[in-house]
Amino acid sequence: MESTGSRFLFQKRNEKIDWRRLAGLDINRIANEVDVDAIQENIATVTYCNIEYELGHDSLDPNFIKLFRLAQLMIEYLLHCQQYLQASLEEKQNTINLVTEHIQAVQQQEAATKNELNLRNEMYKKLKKEFNKAKVQIADYQLMIRAGASGQYKCVYCNKSFVSEFYLSSHLQRRHPNESQKMFPLSPTSLYNSQVQNEINVVRERLLATEAELIAEKQKIKIIQNESCQRDEDLVRDDFTYEGLLTIDDYVLIMGGVMTDKEIVQNIIEIVNEEMKETKPLMKR
């Protein structure tokens, strides 16, 4: 035992021996049965008794007294060793408990970190996917811009460049609506426009025919009215317009089976109305 902390000192020998109790002990039995309890009960008395005081200095062999006292010191020292070892054992056990708790805490933290890492990995994969997608889109867009800059989608009227055919055709519709119909009959919008234009031409022809019929009809009415009353003729003249005579059904009838698209029909009706406004004064003449 090195002098760590409190220094070990032997105690004084002042325990009294209970001779009657000692007489009752059977040493052979204790040895045979390994009676540890009996040893524990008597250990303090034997270790700390004053043998010279108990038995008398003169009656004993000095070597025996020496031997007994040496044995007492040995027991006391071994008792101290036992206590010391027990204390260190408890200390070590406490340290082990603390370390075990720490290990458990670290393991829990590790599990939490692993979970977070997995989540972040998934997020990273997702972001990488999105990034790659965006990269492809940007590359496409750059190609489109380059194509636009190289004049692939150039307006023939004002020399402006566009990144795609879509932007060019919207520009044409906005800025050059009349020219684009003639120049780009194959683009989807202009194709639609030319289709409408063809329909309008057909309708215009039919309208002219109908107009002629109407003029003839009006002449007949005029003759009849002239024959009857001058005042009635004025009234009819005021009311007699295309608007009064033609309804949407009439337009559809005029167009016959040519038109199937409602939107086209509606467009044509609008154009026809415009035409009529122009021809109205002529009819009222």
Ligand SMILES: [Zn+2]
């Ligand atoms: Zn232009």
